[in-house]
Amino acid sequence: xxxxxxxxxxxxxxxxxxxxxxxxxxxxxxxxxxxxxxxxxxxxxxxxxxxxxxxxxxxxxxxxxxxxxxxxxxxxxxxxxxxxxxxxxxxxxxxxxxxxxxxxxxxxxxxxxxxxxxxxxxxxxxxxxxxxxxxxxxxxxxxxxxxxxxxxxxxxxxxxxxxxxxxxxxxxxxxxxxxxxxxxxxxxxxxxxxxxxxxxxxxxxxxxxxxxxxxxxxxxxxxxxxxxxxxxxxxxxxxxxxxxxxxxxxxxxxxxxxxxxxxxxxxxxxxxxxxxxxxxxxxxxxxxxxxxxxxxxxxxxxxxxxxxxxxxxxxxxxxxxxxxxxxxxxxxxxxxxxxxxxxxxxxxxxxxxxxxxxxxxxxxxxxxxxxxxxxxxxxxxxxxxxxxxxxxx
Amino acid sequence: xxxxxxxxxxxxxxxxxxxxxxxxxxxxxxxxxxxxxxxxxxxxxxxxxxxxxxxxxxxxxxxxxxxxxxxxxxxxxxxxxxxxxxxxxxxxxxxxxxxxxxxxxxxxxxxxxxxxxxxxxxxxxxxxxxxxxxxxxxxxxxxxxxxxxxxxxxxxxxxxxxxxxxxxxxxxxxxxxxxxxxxxxxxxxxxxxxxxxxxxxxxxxxxxxxxxxxxxxxxxxxxxxxxxxxxxxxxxxxxxxxxxxxxxxxxxxxxxxxxxxxxxxxxxxxxxxxxxxxxxxxxxxxxxxxxxxxxxxxxxxxxxxxxxxxxxxxxxxxxxxxxxxxxxxxxxxxxxxxxxxxxxxxxxxxxxxxxxxxxxxxxxxxxxxxxxxxxxxxxxxxxxxxxxxxxxx
Numbered sequence: 001x002x003x004x005x006x007x008x009x010x011x012x013x014x015x016x017x018x019x020x021x022x023x024x025x026x027x028x029x030x031x032x033x034x035x036x037x038x039x040x041x042x043x044x045x046x047x048x049x050x051x052x053x054x055x056x057x058x059x060x061x062x063x064x065x066x067x068x069x070x071x072x073x074x075x076x077x078x079x080x081x082x083x084x085x086x087x088x089x090x091x092x093x094x095x096x097x098x099x100x101x102x103x104x105x106x107x108x109x110x111x112x113x114x115x116x117x118x119x120x121x122x123x124x125x126x127x128x129x130x131x132x133x134x135x136x137x138x139x140x141x142x143x144x145x146x147x148x149x150x151x152x153x154x155x156x157x158x159x160x161x162x163x164x165x166x167x168x169x170x171x172x173x174x175x176x177x178x179x180x181x182x183x184x185x186x187x188x189x190x191x192x193x194x195x196x197x198x199x200x201x202x203x204x205x206x207x208x209x210x211x212x213x214x215x216x217x218x219x220x221x222x223x224x225x226x227x228x229x230x231x232x233x234x235x236x237x238x239x240x241x242x243x244x245x246x247x248x249x250x251x252x253x254x255x256x257x258x259x260x261x262x263x264x265x266x267x268x269x270x271x272x273x274x275x276x277x278x279x280x281x282x283x284x285x286x287x288x289x290x291x292x293x294x295x296x297x298x299x300x301x302x303x304x305x306x307x308x309x310x311x312x313x314x315x316x317x318x319x320x321x322x323x324x325x326x327x328x329x330x331x332x333x334x335x336x337x338x339x340x341x342x343x344x345x346x347x348x349x350x351x352x353x354x355x356x357x358x359x360x361x362x363x364x365x366x367x368x369x370x371x372x373x374x375x376x377x378x379x380x381x382x383x384x385x386x387x388x389x390x391x392x393x
Numbered sequence: 394x395x396x397x398x399x400x401x402x403x404x405x406x407x408x409x410x411x412x413x414x415x416x417x418x419x420x421x422x423x424x425x426x427x428x429x430x431x432x433x434x435x436x437x438x439x440x441x442x443x444x445x446x447x448x449x450x451x452x453x454x455x456x457x458x459x460x461x462x463x464x465x466x467x468x469x470x471x472x473x474x475x476x477x478x479x480x481x482x483x484x485x486x487x488x489x490x491x492x493x494x495x496x497x498x499x500x501x502x503x504x505x506x507x508x509x510x511x512x513x514x515x516x517x518x519x520x521x522x523x524x525x526x527x528x529x530x531x532x533x534x535x536x537x538x539x540x541x542x543x544x545x546x547x548x549x550x551x552x553x554x555x556x557x558x559x560x561x562x563x564x565x566x567x568x569x570x571x572x573x574x575x576x577x578x579x580x581x582x583x584x585x586x587x588x589x590x591x592x593x594x595x596x597x598x599x600x601x602x603x604x605x606x607x608x609x610x611x612x613x614x615x616x617x618x619x620x621x622x623x624x625x626x627x628x629x630x631x632x633x634x635x636x637x638x639x640x641x642x643x644x645x646x647x648x649x650x651x652x653x654x655x656x657x658x659x660x661x662x663x664x665x666x667x668x669x670x671x672x673x674x675x676x677x678x679x680x681x682x683x684x685x686x687x688x689x690x691x692x693x694x695x696x697x698x699x700x701x702x703x704x705x706x707x708x709x710x711x712x713x714x715x716x717x718x719x720x721x722x723x724x725x726x727x728x729x730x731x732x733x734x735x736x737x738x739x740x741x742x743x744x745x746x747x748x749x750x751x752x753x754x755x756x757x758x759x760x761x762x763x764x765x766x767x768x769x770x771x772x773x774x775x776x777x778x779x780x781x782x783x784x785x786x
Contacts, residue, residue: 128524138558143536144549146557156537164539164564165531167557 005029008065012058015261017189017214020196024211028183035067036119038182038210040173041109043078044093046101048108049234050285051218051227054262055186056112058215062184063117070180071109073102076124077172108237111289119180126179127172137171140204141197146170149193170194174201182210189214218262223252232387241290243373245298246305248282250314256281305356305375315375315385322389324368328352328359331371331386336378346378353377398422401458405451408654410582410607413589417604421576428460429512431575431603433566434502436471437486439494441501442627443678444611444620447655448579449505451608455577456510463573464502466495469517470565501630504682512573519572520565530564533597534590539563542586563587567594575603582607611655616645625780634683634691636766641675642695643707649674698749698768708768708778715782717761721745721752724764724779729771739771746770 009026013019028035039059048056059069078093078101093101106120129137146167147156155162170193177185177198185195192214199209217226220233227234235247251259253274260268260277264284268277279299286295306312318335320326332343332352343352350358355374368388375385402419406412421428432452441449452462471486471494486494499513522530539560540549548555563586570578570591578588585607592602610619613626620627628640644652646667653661653670657677661670672692679688699705711728713719725736725745736745743751748767761781768778 131521131524131527134524134527135558135561138561139556142554142556143540143545143560144552144554147536152536159537161535161537163532163535164557164560165528167536167560168528168531171557 002030005032012061012065013213015054015058015215017216018192018212019214020212025184025213028211035062035183036070036181037062037067038070038072038177038180038185039187040072040074040123040176040185041102041105043073043075043098043101043105045229046104046108047229048105048111048237049227049229050237050263051220051234053112053237054215054218055188056109057263058186058213060112060114063114067117067184069113069118070182071106071113071118071120072176072180073098073105073120073122074173075102075122076127077169111237121180123172123176123179127175134168137175137201138168140174140201141167141171143167145197145200170197171201174198175205177210178202178205178207181207183208184213185210186213186215188217190217216258216262219255219258221247221251223255235285237289241286241294241298242301244289245282245286245295245302246373248285249278249302249306251278251281253278312383315383318384318386319389320368320371320386325365326368326371328364328366332376332378335376335384336382338378351379395423398425405454405458406606408447408451408608410609411585411605412607413605418577418606421604428455428576429463429574430455430460431463431465431570431573431578432580433465433467433516433569433578434495434498436466436468436491436494436498438622439497439501440622441498441504441630442620442622443630443656444613444627446505446630447608447611448581449502450656451579451606453505453507456507460510460577462506462511463575464499464506464511464513465569465573466491466498466513466515467566468495468515469520470562504630514573516565516569516572520568527561530568530594531561533567533594534560534564536560538590538593563590564594567591568598570603571595571598571600574600576601577606578603579606579608581610583610609651609655612648612651614640614644616648628678630682634679634687635694637682638675638679638688638691638695639698639766641678642671642699644671644674646671705776708776711777711779712782713761713764713779718758719761719764721757721759725769725771728769728777729775731771744772 005026008029012025012029019025037059039055063069075095075098078098102122110118147153149170152162152166173194174197176182178201182198182202185198187195192212195210195212195214199212202209219225220227220231221235222231222233225231225233229236235244239247256274256277257268257270259281260266264281266280266284282302283295283299286298290298321331321334328347329340329343332338332346333340336343338346344364346352347359347364348362350360352359354371354376356377371386372388373385375383377383398419401422405418405422412418430452432448456462468488468491471491495515503511540546542563545555545559566587567590569575571594575591575595578591580588585605588603588605588607592605595602612618613620613624614628615624615626618624618626622629628637632640649667649670650661650663652674653659657674659673659677675695676688676692679691683691714724714727721740722733722736725731725739726733729736731739737757739745740752740757741755743753745752747764747769749770764779765781766778768776770776
């Protein structure tokens with residue numbers, strides 16, 4: 001192997017969990033021609049958070065070495081509906097909604113990817129096939145093979161239903177790799193099965209099988225679950241800078257090395273104080289998506305809130321009630337263990353602060369949106385951050 | 394229930410193995426309107442044997458009571474190919490071949506069915522659907538539900554592959570019941586699962602679910618395995634009368650009551666000598682498909698062969714070698730334990746008979762077709778009937 005192919009491979013495999021088959025990527029790079037590197041996108045969830053950027057940044061590394069990224073918008077999949085158990089009866093997305101989502105996704109993805117080296121395709125181009133073509137595709141895999149997939153295996157073992165349609169989806173995604181002649185496909189570790197299955201589908205169609213690269217799943221800002229919009233533990237790439245900075249300052253210390261590995265180019269320094277590492281990360285991410293000036297302002301805002309106004313870095317979280325607007329005396333009474341009368345008195349006396357500012361305008365009913373993510377302070381030392389329940393809009 | 398509906402139901406349920414849901418057919422008959430009774434046909438196996446006529450005769454009984462038979466030629470299924478494990482790579486049938494087979498099937502089926510009360514449909518009319526329609530269909534059943542089917546369960550347990558396409562087939566057949574608004578579907582007991590699944594598919598499409606009726610599987614003339622062309626134990630409805638008569642006379646005594654139940658209107662009489670029962674059955678079946686005169690001639694031929702020429706009723710069977718033509722001295726030597734020289738001597742002396750006639754024309758190489766099913770007699774007492782191996786043309 002040439003030195004440059006070997007060094008490219010080393011770089012591109014950095015942080016990857018699986019790179020299969022073994023040495024396949026090295027051999028592909030050795031040939032010297034630009035590779036077609038596929039990423040499949042679900043147009044039902046258009047907003048990109050930092051978790052998505054782990055894979056996007058890896059794609060960017062391929063682009064920086066002259067390779068082409070093929071971004072596949074799963075518009076067809078979106079149009080025929082989500083086959084998962086939970087939402088079997090869920091209405092299909094309409095074409096306009098898919099267009100809007102695809103647009104949103106691309107706009108956000110190009111904050112990481114190089115537009116010049118990206119080919120955007122929609123799988124409706126080739127998946128709206130003749131039934132006979134679909135039947136050919138349906139022959140390329142067996143039931144046993146698909147039931148090996150972790151989530152299917154679990155559901156099957158637990159007696160939870162898996163529709164036949166769900167078995168078809170991984171095959172359709174695999175066919176995407178046939179259609180775009182993918183050389184490499186990237187995904188999270190949760191996609192490993194699908195990425196490998198696509199190799200079988202390619203082989204059934206006499207197309208040279210892709211190699212696959214899986215990247216680790218980024219933990220959310222709770223440091224526990226995977227980052228996901230539905231978990232409410234995400235940092236969106238379009239979050240306003242103050243919010244982005246504040247959220248990142250709440251990431252637990254022990255996942256900071258993972259955040260450095262997966263989100264920054266700069267190595268994590270274990271000798272540095274945790275709060276400094278965190279601050280540097282928050283600054284760098286804010287600057288990446290909003291520019292240096294916005295990062296400066298976000299940091300200043302954070303300092304004002306937490307340092308000057310003595311809001312602690314880590315604040316206990318509580319759920320907002322489902323009502324909108326939210327009645328402040330009730331919220332305070334329910335969460336701080338005081339009576340509503342006492343809550344009203346504190347509000348009238350300026351003893352309640354929201355995000356560090358005394359709530360002195362006399363309003364008792366406040367829009368849920370205003371309170372979502374806000375820190376409510378009672379007296380000098382009692383703080384709670386309120387959030388809408390996961391799943392609520 | 395009216396007396397006439399009750400009596401019709403009793404008659405129509407005669408010999409049925411399953412009639413599900415319980416009392417459903419009675420209720421359907423009670424409504425007094427003609428029912429649409431479905432039978433699905435595989436156009437890859439156009440020749441009808443007596444085994445098929447068990448279900449066809451039951452359909453005829455429905456017709457005789459004013460109901461309509463809907464015969465569905467699975468041309469679509471045939472065109473996309475047989476999905477079974479064994480023949481996964483088998484080429485699809487071309488449209489001309491399907492037409493020819495459908496033609497053959499209908500011609501033969503109308504020896505039993507009433508053409509005036511039969512609606513012939515091809516499932517290509519509705520199965521060549523939009524992909525989105527297919528996806529809707531693929532949602533109507535779960536993997537677990539389909540893996541309950543006996544043959545799937547067995548193969549799955551044994552680790553033999555089942556392609557995703559195979560899971561789609563029962564759903565496509567079920568959709569046939571939606572398309573033709575079947576009230577009742579008939580089939581062999583081996584079809585029970587598919588017939589019941591069609592009810593679920595109908596319900597998913599808001600169509601009133603059919604009731605189902607399964608009929609017993611007719612044993613072949615070996616009395617052991619199910620009658621099937623591939624087993625070489627079948628009586629085709631177009632077999633020449635002599636062959637038909639001869640084959641039926643070889644059916645073992647112990648399955649004679651089953652043959653009476655499933656093929657004749659006349660009850661089996663256990664007090665009657667077995668050979669007489671058999672002869673009456675053979676005559677009745679020959680007369681049904683070839684007329685009385687041909688049945689007379691076939692019986693006479695049989696008597697000449699077996700009674701006058703002393704060929705025993707039951708003759709040991711042996712397989713013809715794969716070669717064509719067959720070299721008689723070798724065949725005789727291999728099967729009767731004599732040397733080839735001895736065999737040649739016997740042939741020259743007229744000591745070898747084929748179907749009761751001395752083989753005195755001096756030919757030593759004989760077309761395999763001439764010998765297939767023929768009884769070869771060596772001297773006075775040694776007989777063997779030769780058959781091409783199952784699977785050979």
